[in-house]
Structure formats: C-alpha cells, structure tokens
Amino acid sequence: MVAYDLSRRSVLRLIGAGGASLIVGCVPLPVKAGKADEQKPLEPNAFVKIDPNGDVTVTISKSDMGQGVRTTFAMIVAEELDADWTKVKVENAKADKVYGGQGTGGSSSTRTMYTKLRKAGATARAMLVAAAAQKWGVEASSCTTSLGKVMHPSGKSATYGELTGAAATLALPTDVPLKSKADFKILGKATGRVDNHDVVTGQAVYGQDVKVPNAVTAVVARTPAFGATLKSFDDSAARKVPGVLDVIKLGSGVAVVGENTWAAISGREALKVDWDLGPNGALDSAELEKRMVAAVGEHQSMPSGAKVVEATFDFPFLAHCTMEPMNATADVRDGTCTVWAPTQAPDGAQGSVARMLGIPAENVVVHTTLLGGGFGRRFSSEFVAEAVEISKAMKRPARVLWTREDDMRHDQYRPMSHHSLKGAVDGSGAPVGWSHQIIWPRSTRAIGGYGNARIPYNINGSGMAEGGADSPIPTGAWRSVEHTQLIPANECFIDELAVAAGKDPYEFRKQFVNDDRLKRVLMAAAEKGDWGKSLPKGWGRGIACFSGYGSCVAHVAEVEVKGDEIKVHRVVAVVDPGMALNPKGVEAQIMGACCDALSTTLKVKVTIEKGGVVEGSFPDYDWLRMGETPKIEIHIMESGETPGGMGEVGYPSVPAAVANAVHAATGKRARRFPIRISELV
Amino acid sequence: MAQYKLNVNGTTKTVEAPADMPLLWALRDLMGLTGTKYGCGISACGACTVLLDNKETRSCQVTVSEVGNKKVTTIEGLSKDGSHPLQKAWVEHDVPQCGYCQSGQIMAAAALLAEKKNPTDADIDEVFNEHVCRCGTYQRIREAIHLAAKGGE
Ligand code: FES
Numbered sequence: 152m153v154a155y156d157l158s159r160r161s162v163l164r165l166i167g168a169g170g171a172s173l174i175v176g177c178v179p180l181p182v183k184a185g186k187a188d189e190q191k192p193l194e195p196n197a198f199v200k201i202d203p204n205g206d207v208t209v210t211i212s213k214s215d216m217g218q219g220v221r222t223t224f225a226m227i228v229a230e231e232l233d234a235d236w237t238k239v240k241v242e243n244a245k246a247d248k249v250y251g252g253q254g255t256g257g258s259s260s261t262r263t264m265y266t267k268l269r270k271a272g273a274t275a276r277a278m279l280v281a282a283a284a285q286k287w288g289v290e291a292s293s294c295t296t297s298l299g300k301v302m303h304p305s306g307k308s309a310t311y312g313e314l315t316g317a318a319a320t321l322a323l324p325t326d327v328p329l330k331s332k333a334d335f336k337i338l339g340k341a342t343g344r345v346d347n348h349d350v351v352t353g354q355a356v357y358g359q360d361v362k363v364p365n366a367v368t369a370v371v372a373r374t375p376a377f378g379a380t381l382k383s384f385d386d387s388a389a390r391k392v393p394g395v396l397d398v399i400k401l402g403s404g405v406a407v408v409g410e411n412t413w414a415a416i417s418g419r420e421a422l423k424v425d426w427d428l429g430p431n432g433a434l435d436s437a438e439l440e441k442r443m444v445a446a447v448g449e450h451q452s453m454p455s456g457a458k459v460v461e462a463t464f465d466f467p468f469l470a471h472c473t474m475e476p477m478n479a480t481a482d483v484r485d486g487t488c489t490v491w492a493p494t495q496a497p498d499g500a501q502g503s504v505a506r507m508l509g510i511p512a513e514n515v516v517v518h519t520t521l522l523g524g525g526f527g528r529r530f531s532s533e534f535v536a537e538a539v540e541i542s543k544a545m546k547r548p549a550r551v552l553w554t555r556e557d558d559m560r561h562d563q564y565r566p567m568s569h570h571s572l573k574g575a576v577d578g579s580g581a582p583v584g585w586s587h588q589i590i591w592p593r594s595t596r597a598i599g600g601y602g603n604a605r606i607p608y609n610i611n612g613s614g615m616a617e618g619g620a621d622s623p624i625p626t627g628a629w630r631s632v633e634h635t636q637l638i639p640a641n642e643c644f645i646d647e648l649a650v651a652a653g654k655d656p657y658e659f660r661k662q663f664v665n666d667d668r669l670k671r672v673l674m675a676a677a678e679k680g681d682w683g684k685s686l687p688k689g690w691g692r693g694i695a696c697f698s699g700y701g702s703c704v705a706h707v708a709e710v711e712v713k714g715d716e717i718k719v720h721r722v723v724a725v726v727d728p729g730m731a732l733n734p735k736g737v738e739a740q741i742m743g744a745c746c747d748a749l750s751t752t753l754k755v756k757v758t759i760e761k762g763g764v765v766e767g768s769f770p771d772y773d774w775l776r777m778g779e780t781p782k783i784e785i786h787i788m789e790s791g792e793t794p795g796g797m798g799e800v801g802y803p804s805v806p807a808a809v810a811n812a813v814h815a816a817t818g819k820r821a822r823r824f825p826i827r828i829s830e831l832v
Numbered sequence: 833m834a835q836y837k838l839n840v841n842g843t844t845k846t847v848e849a850p851a852d853m854p855l856l857w858a859l860r861d862l863m864g865l866t867g868t869k870y871g872c873g874i875s876a877c878g879a880c881t882v883l884l885d886n887k888e889t890r891s892c893q894v895t896v897s898e899v900g901n902k903k904v905t906t907i908e909g910l911s912k913d914g915s916h917p918l919q920k921a922w923v924e925h926d927v928p929q930c931g932y933c934q935s936g937q938i939m940a941a942a943a944l945l946a947e948k949k950n951p952t953d954a955d956i957d958e959v960f961n962e963h964v965c966r967c968g969t970y971q972r973i974r975e976a977i978h979l980a981a982k983g984g985e
C-alpha cells in the first residue's frame with residue numbers, strides 16, 4: 152500500500168455495494184493505454200454510464216434527504232435503458248452546470264428531471280442497439296432489449312457490457328423514442344431504496360461521516376440573540392483542553408478547533424464569551440405576535456344580507472430539526488476549495504464559496520453526501536461557509552459540526568404567521584365571500600397572493616392579501632413552504648363556512664370544489680375514511696384537502712379528546728400523484744409528511760425570548776413518537792402519466808383535518824397551532 | 833489523556849482519549865465507526881444507540897473510561913453483510929427515509945429482541961417512544977420488528 156496525499160484531482164468516489172457513494176482520497180486508476188475499444192464504457196451524457204462489465208451507473212444531480220430521489224432517478228433511467236435493475240448503481244453528482252439546476256426543493260426534482268432522465272436512458276439504449284445491429288448486420292428496428300441485453304429474432308444476443316466499446320464510437324442519436332407507460336417494467340413498481348443496504352449496515356455516508364485525512368473538527372460558540380454581536384472572549388481555559396488546536400473568531404461566532412469532536416465540544420464549554428445582545432435583546436414571541444396582529448388591515452366587504460363568519464389563526468416559528476444537524480467539511484488550498492456537505496443546493500454552495508474566496512466557481516468542487524433530513528433547511532449554505540472559513544484559517548481540511556442546540560437555535564425557521572379571515576354564506580347555503588389576510592414576519596419573502604385566494608372552491612370575489620411585521624428572526628423554506636400555514640387556515644375556515652351554512656363539511660367541499668382531481672380524492676377519502684359513520688363519544692372526524700406541486704391529496708382524521716389530551720387514532724390519506732413512479736416512495740412521503748404535520752399540529756413550536764430561541768433539543772422540541780403515531784392508511788389514486796411532486800403535498804391538509812376533527816369532537820375551534828385544548832374557542 | 837482498550841464488534845481496539853470522552857465520539861472519531869450517529873448528545877433521541885453486553889445503551893452517555901471490559905456492538909458489528917434478521921426486515925419493509933436514525937433504531941430493536949422474542953406493540957412502543965425518527969418511519973419500524981421476530985417469514 153502506498154499512502155497518498157489528498158489533492159483535489161485525486162478525490163474519487165467509490166461506489167459501495169448498495170450504491171451509496173463513499174468519498175475517499177486515493178489516486179485515479181491508471182488508464183490502460185492501447186486497450187481495445189471494448190474496454191471503453193459508454194457515457195452518452197452526464198447522467199448514465201455503462202461499463203464493459205455491464206454495470207450501469209446513474210449520476211444523481213439532486214440531493215437525497217430521505218425523499219428517495221436517488222432511487223427514483225435510477226428507476227427512470229433504468230426503465231428507458233431496459234437495464235437489469237440489479238446492475239444499477241447510483242453516484243451523486245458534483246456541483247456542475249452540466250446537470251442544470253441542482254437545488255433540491257419545491258417537490259420539483261422528479262417533475263423537472265423526468266423527461267430529461269428518460270431521454271438519457273433511451274439515448275444509451277439506442278446506441279447499444281445500434282452497435283449490436285451493426286455487429287450483426289441487421290436492422291436496429293428488428294432488435295429488442297430486456298434486462299441489460301440486446302436481442303435479435305435470429306437468436307443472437309449480446310449484453311450491454313459487450314457493446315459499450317462499439318456503441319461509444321457512434322454518433323449521438325437525436326429524437327430517441329420514449330416508451331409508453333404500458334411498457335414500463337420498473338417505473339410504477341414498488342421498489343426499495345438503493346441506499347437501504349448501506350443504511351442498515353452503517354456504511355451510508357452522511358455529511359458527518361466524511362473522512363478526510365488530516366481534517367480538524369470545530370464547533371462554534373454562537374450568538375445568544377439574533378442581531379447580537381461579539382464583545383470579547385477569553386480562550387485561555389479552552390486552549391488548555393486536551394486536543395484543542397486553536398480558537399478562531401468567525402463571522403458567525405467563535406470557533407473552537409479540535410483534533411476531534413469531543414475536544415472541540417469540551418473546548419467550547421471552557422470558552423468564555425461576552426456578547427452584546429444588540430437591538431433585539433428584549434424581544435419575545437408575544438411582542439412579535441402583537442406586531443403581526445397590528446398589521447392586519449381592512450377586509451374586503453362581504454355581500455350584504457349574507458351571514459358573515461370571522462376567524463383568526465396563529466402559527467409559530469418552527470425549527471427543521473433535521474435528524475443530522477448542520478455540518479460541512481472543506482479543504483481550502485492553492486486557490487481551490489473542495490467541499491463535502493449535506494446540502495440541498497450544491498450549486499448554490501459552489502457559487503457562494505467561490506465568491507467568498509474570490510476564486511472562479513470551477514475551482515470549487517462540491518460533493519453532496521447523503522442528507523440526514525432536509526425539509527428545506529439545507530438550502531442555505533452558512534454551515535458550508537463556516538467550514539471554508541475554518542479550513543482557510545487552519546490551512547488544513549476542516550469540518551464544522553453544529554450541536555443539536557446550535558442547530559435548533561440558529562435555524563432558518565419556518566416563519567410564524569397571523570391570519571385573519573372573513574367569509575360569508577348566503578341564504579341558500581352557498582359561500583359568497585372570502586377574504587384572507589396573512590401577515591408574515593417582514594424577513595420572509597412575500598408569496599404574492601394578491602387577488603387570488605388560492606382556494607380550490609368557487610367563491611365569487613374571493614381574495615387574499617399579505618402584510619408584514621418587523622422581525623429579526625431568520626426564516627427559510629420548510630416542507631410545503633407557505634402551504635403549511637395557508638392551507639390549514641383555509642381548510643379550517645371552509646369548515647366554518649360549511650357549519651355556518653348548515654351543511655356537512657365534506658358535502659360542502661364536494662359541492663363547491665373546482666378541481667376535478669381534488670374532487671376525486673376528496674370523495675375517495677370520505678369513503679375510505681368512513682365519513683358520516685358514528686364514533687364513540689368524545690371522538691370526532693375531520694376532513695381537508697390540498698392540491699399543489701402537481702399532485703393532490705385529501706385527509707380524514709379521527710381524533711379522541713380526553714381532558715387536555717388530543718389523541719389522533721387514525722388518518723386516512725388518498726393521494727393522486729399523477730403517476731406513482733415508485734408506490735413505496737409515494738407512501739413513505741405521505742406517511743412522513745403526516746408525521747411532520749402531526750408533530751407541528753399537536754406538539755412542537757419555537758418560542759422567542761430575549762431575542763433568541765428557547766427550545767434547544769428534543770426534550771423541549773418534542774417531536775412525534777411512535778406511540779403517538781396513529782394508524783396511517785394511504786391510498787394511491789393515479790390520474791395520468793405525468794408524475795407530480797411528492798415531498799410536500801402530504802403535509803398541508805393534515806393540520807386542518809385534525810383541527811376540524813377536534814371541532815367535531817368538542818364543538819370548539821382551534822385558533823392557534825400547535826393545538827392546545829385550553830386554547831380552543 | 834489515557835489509553836483505553838475497548839472490545840468493539842469482537843476485536844480489541846486501543847484508543848487514546850480523555851477519560852470523559854463519550855463512547856460515541858471514540859467510535860466515530862477515533863475508530864472510524866461512523867454508523868453510530870450523533871443526534872443530540874443528551875440521551876434524548878437514540879441515534880447513538882449501541883449494545884453494551886447486549887443491552888441497549890446510548891453511546892453519548894457512556895464515557896470511554898466507563899466501558900471497561902464490556903462488549904460493545906455497533907451497527908457495523910450486527911452483521912458485515914446485512915444478513916441479520918433485523919437488517920433484512922428493515923430492507924424488506926423499506927424502512928429508511930433519510931436513514932440517519934436507523935442504526936440507532938436497529939440496535940434498539942436488537943436489544944429488545946434479545947430480551948423478548950415476540951414483542952407486542954406495547955413492548956415496541958415502550959422502547960421506541962424514546963427514539964426519534966424525524967422522517968416519521970415509525971409504522972414501518974414496527975412492521976419490520978414484527979417481521980424479524982417472526983424469523984423473517
Ligand atoms: S445522540 Fe445519544 S441519545 Fe441522541
């Protein structure tokens with residue numbers, strides 16, 4: 152064995168048996184000069200490579216945070232390639248323009264990449280077929296493919312591996328035909344994750360698991376309040392902690408750099424920092440809420456003679472609390488930088504590192520690892536910037552680790568919001584007015600809802616308006632973004648209009664819904680969820696629906712209210728994903744989003760006190776547990792050939808279905824989330 | 833700093849560490865066994881779960897100096913090739929989403945099955961209510977444990 156220096160060009164990724172990529176420092180394999188053509192792989196585009204041994208490698212340009220995009224993308228390419236699924240491996244793409252946008256969010260990965268990846272697979276297949284036809288002197292159109300082989304009616308057959316060399320010499324075909332859905336063999340089949348083997352054997356490589364020789368580990372002492380500044384620090388005790396290498400002032404705080412994680416954590420404990428709390432040192436949640444309520448303006452007028460209903464809803468800030476806290480590793484040297492990070496935006500990170508160091512983007516290599524959860528949190532790159540800053544200062548590769556408390560108290564939070572709704576029903580029981588004012592912290596981007604209520608119901612003159620209140624709390628995207636608040640507010644309020652109209656909430660929705668796909672899932676959910684059937688005393692059933700990201704869903708929740716406790720016993724979800732590329736994946740997303748929504752509807756919130764976040768870890772940000780998870784029944788109802796987004800659609804209607812069920816059980820409405828029985832009105 | 837001889841996954845490893853270093857960081861940073869995960873460091877999530885003499889143990893709560901002669905089993909030591917019934921059941925039920933919590937979940941399940949061959953839902957709840965899965969894979973974890981308990985049939 153020879154020991155090698157880790158230099159940029161020699162960083163290869165090896166592909167584990169189960170497909171997860173393991174990043175290691177080693178030298179590139181020597182290219183064997185003068186080898187015959189057959190030894191050449193076929194690599195017709197950036198997304199697929201077929202090796203002479205028949206292995207198919209699919210390059211994944213989006214980040215996998217648990218939504219299963221590595222599996223789905225591989226399935227799409229393999230389908231059009233007619234690959235043998237057991238020979239398909241996946242490899243994460245580095246940040247590179249060749250892949251198009253790599254930012255992963257908005258449930259857009261499959262929707263934007265579906266056709267592109269199908270073409271990538273179909274192109275490779277066409278070239279392999281052409282190579283076989285040429286070799287056999289037959290028409291390409293008379294050949295068929297299956298399980299990684301080209302076959303001809305004469306009985307001739309060749310594996311893809313045997314054809315790569317010849318295929319690689321051919322010109323790229325244009326306009327390759329794509330399969331029809333009826334011929335799909337892989338897509339549409341329930342398929343396990345490509346990473347499962349590595350996960351269950353502990354070999355999967357997340358950001359924290361990247362092993363870069365000679366790397367130091369840092370933790371950062373961070374501001375106790377948003378807007379606080381560093382006055383001074385005393386690192387004399389920290390530097391005496393065994394294994395502490397250095398203490399460095401960063402933009403975001405003071406980094407304690409150690410030989411390993413424990414040294415860094417212990418060093419930070421011994422560090423004395425004096426902060427100036429700054430302008431927000433007295434700010435708390437109540438003050439922020441007051442500002443929001445004050446920002447509500449006049450509602451549009453309701454038709455005269457109609458019965459008017461009014462309601463408000465309040466949602467708190469939420470921390471993403473990804474299971475793997477923020478972290479990144481960077482190696483800055485000689486005008487270049489290599490980054491290993493669990494990021495949802497590898498290209499974004501590449502650009503920001505390049506700007507930070509004043510070097511061209513090409514000199515920044517970003518390797519995306521597996522992500523231990525994302526949910527929108529890993530779009531921003533501040534943790535990458537820290538690793539870069541520390542590596543630059545230490546002149547060594549550096550890893551920064553955020554402790555759970557760092558992660559929870561320095562998130563880009565799901566914004567808090569205040570909603571004021573006014574609506575009306577006429578004498579016939581039809582909704583005739585709808586006005587929704589939504590107030591965000593001003594730090595949050597506006598969602599542009601003016602003049603469009605974003606409700607799937609026919610209500611003349613319905614509208615929505617946005618306003619802002621001053622807030623220094625950093626905010627960002629969260630699973631299903633603004634829909635986590637808009638839809639619960641809307642779907643609770645439509646329930647209230649139904650009751651005001653003297654109608655059943657499900658029948659009312661069904662009558663006025665203006666989206667056919669949504670109507671279908673709504674009706675199916677009512678049926679599967681036993682809508683209208685009796686329940687024990689103290690129980691209630693609620694319904695809600697949502698259409699977005701190219702998919703739609705309806706939920707029916709069954710709850711029991713006992714004293715102060717809300718127990719959700721059952722949730723029925725009917726989802727129309729357009730086409731379900733991987734039914735197991737669809738089910739996992741709907742289940743995961745449901746658990747998310749139950750956590751935030753019944754349990755967690757972020758509280759601001761003294762300008763900072765109170766909650767720090769699982770004891771006070773108590774995520775849903777197994778024993779609290781209801782029976783979740785998921786029904787998939789396909790409606791076509793276009794796959795819709797799946798990561799986010801399962802969240803927004805759950806809080807409303809639960810809140811409406813609580814109303815059915817108690818006759819009282821939830822005005823604040825998470826729902827507390829003592830706060831019902 | 834002192835030297836500690838630890839029995840990990842059947843082999844003896846010597847590490848040099850301060851006495852108060854949690855086993856979690858010794859495994860991850862000093863032995864390169866990164867299958868055991870950090871989730872909270874305060875015994876609140878279960879991501880760091882390993883077996884100590886076959887008992888469920890949070891490796892963030894035991895220091896290297898406390899381990900002594902006890903046998904440490906990490907996810908890497910459950911089986912090399914994923915052939916342990918729990919690993920197979922996890923794959924069969926496609927349990928992982930992001931997967932980050934799953935080594936801890938599997939190790940907890942291993943300890944549970946060592947104690948109770950056929951755990952009830954209530955037995956499973958009792959153990960797993962202490963384990964967070966941020967992705968919400970609980971339903972499949974439960975199914976996988978039942979499958980493994982039945983011998984994978
Ligand atoms: S890291 Fe040990 S319990 Fe969370």
Ligand code: FES
Nearest residue numbers: 930931965966967
């Ligand atoms: S699978 Fe992501 S935290 Fe459990």
